Amino acid sequence: MRRDITADTWPAYRYIVPDTYTQAKVRLTGLGSSIPKGMITNDFFAYIATRLGYPRKGTDFERATGLSARCVRSCTLEQCRRIAGTDAPGLIDDPMAFHDESLIDMAVAAAQHALASAGREAPEVDMVIATSSSDNYIFPTIAGLVQRQLGCRSIRASTLKGGCACITEALQMAAEALATSNVRVVLIVAAEAVIANSVHILDWRSSLLFGEGASAFVLERGITQGDETYAINGYNAHQAEVLWYQALLHKDAREAVNIDQQILEMYQKSCGEQVDHLLAKYRMGYASMSGKRVYEDAPQAMAECVDVLCRHAHLSPEELGSIVPHQANSRIVRRVGEVLMLEYGWPGNTSGKLADYFCSYGNLSNASIGVALVEMLRSQRLQPGQWIALPAAGGGFHYGCWLFQYQGLKHSEVLVA
Structure with a gap:
């Protein structure tokens, strides 16, 4: 049953301001991801922790986080050896890996996959939006460099720099551009190397949670009722100490x-x-994080964003097919469902709608939602006509969500192969 709302019936949200949303006809037509080939296992972080006087085993971290290894670039493995020592275990090179792989390389690869799945060429893109919490490209920006390497026209290319919720800001920005300008095709890319660039590797309590990778979306102007989408974002700098960089x-x-x-x-x-x-x-x-506060605040903010957009869409919880949160860790993903059920009356099957791929990749910051969507497509968890919510929360303290109806990709086979 669809839910009607009025200004007097909003729940007492702690974070989100309900009337700051965007409604626009937008269609997701392309997805892509790029994951580096090197690996860091838990044995590496157990070695660091033990050497610092906190004895741990790799199995301790797997039991605590569900994560056994994270994919990283060859240059990150070299950085780990320089800091922790060449005898440090758990650093696995791949002979086929691109030795000097950069964030731009990962972003371009993800973008190429996204464009191919949409059946689009780079010159057809009208706008590029990039997001990252771990890049050092001040100018030219990630967006500008991706634009150049793909062979796009000299179009608008904007970069959002910040924590894990910049991806939802990018999705809202794209929706507004598609709805109010002559833009018809938007490419969004997210590339992350937090473990190498934004945390200290010896800060093992934090660094062990992160992997590296990139993801991309192609969004196009929608024309049908099924293309109606909703986006919202919020920021609360009073909570800055939760995630600070x-x-x-x-x-x-x-x-x-x-x-x-x-x-x-x-x-x-x-x-x-x-x-x-x-x-x-x-x-x-180096980024600092209050783990306990993140666990308390991030799921709350993400759950509020999902709930408010479903109310704006007059969409019941039963009609929402999947929730794909930022993959901060599995406990936070599960907690999003708990908050929706306990505080906003969502049904008991809500937890089963949550996508969790943290154990496969670790925390990929802004790239995590796109990577999770590609994995859902490969496992046939994405079906045309399905309503999907993409909530995120990140440093600053920033939070947001995009709600849309998946209509399928023109060439999804390029992602499944």
């Missing part, structure tokens, strides 16, 4: 080098408490 400026470089050297020396002396102290005190250049 500041990039280094030139004036900070000398101090950063000094701190990094101290951290490495303390690691080599097995002084875990001193390493923790330095990482906590000097956060410049």
Whole structure:
């Protein structure tokens, strides 16, 4: 049964502002992903933790997170060896891997797959939007470099830099451009290397959660009732301490080098408490995360975004086919369903609608939702006519969601092969 709403019947949401949404006719026509070939197993992080005075086994981390290995680029494996030592276990190279693979390379590969699945060529793209929480491309930007390497026209290319919910901001931006301008085809790319660029590898409690990869979407202007979509985003900087990251400026470089050297020396002396102290005190250049607060706040914000968009669409929980949250970790994915059921009266089968691919890839930040959708397509969990919600929450504190009806891809076989 579809739900009617009025201004007086909104739940008491903690985060989302219900009337800030976008409604537009948009169709998802292309998906793509790109995953590097190197791997880091839990044995590597157990080695670091044990050397710092916190004895762990690889099986301890798998039991706690469900994650046994994460895919990374060859250059990240080299970075791990430089920091942790060449004798560190759990660093697995692939002889077929592209040695100097960059974020741009991953983004372009994902974009090429997305365009192929949509039956589109790069010159047909009217707008490129890129997202990343771990790039260092100030100018030219990721979007501009992807635009150039794909062979797009000199069109609008915008980059959103920030935590894991920038992807929902990109989806809302694309919907608004398709609805209000002459743009007809939008390419969205997300590329991430958090483990190498945004956290310190020796901060093993955080770094072990992340992988590397890229994903891409092709969105086109819709014309039918089935193309009606809904998007919403919000930001609450009062919650900034939950997930915090500041990039280094030139004036900070000398101090950063000094701190990094101290951290490495303390690691080599097995002084875990001193390493923790330095990482906590000097956060410049490395992300910091309050795990307990993230577990409390992120699922709440994502659940609110899903609930409010379903109300805007007059869509009942039973009519929603799948919820594909940002894959922060499996506990947070499950918690999104619990919040929907406990606080907003969603039915008991809600948990079964949640997609969880964290155990296969780790946290891919802005790229995680797109990678999860590709995996759902490969396992035939995406069916035409299915309503899907894509909620995310990330650093700052930022949150959002896109709600749409999947209509199928023109050439989905390019992703299944």
